[in-house]
Amino acid sequence: MIKVLIVDDHEMVRLGLATYIGVQPDLEVVDQAENGQEGVDMALKDRPDIILMDLVMPVKDGITATKEILKAWP
Known part of the structure; x- marks a missing residue:
């Protein structure tokens, strides 16, 4: 099973992506975040195989969040 994290404000x-992913036999949505900081926290906690990250979000943008995730979890 491929674990997916969805990060979008x-x-x-988020609901549309989760619904689509939910009907795929080999994909599982492990969590959803509404901003970049939540995305970083959930990524480090859940260790997803794939992160679908929006770029423009409040609190922390997707580029900064992605850099932090890659730094902590190369």
Whole structure:
């Protein structure tokens, strides 16, 4: 099973992606975050195989969040 983390500040986008991923037999949404900081925290906790990260979000943008995740978990 491939674990997926969804990070987006728009709830409808998160729900749409989670619904689509949920019907795929080899994919599982392990968590959803609404900003970059939550995304970093959840990525380090859940260790997903794939992170779907929005770029423009409040608190911390997706580029900064991705850099932090890669620094902590290369």
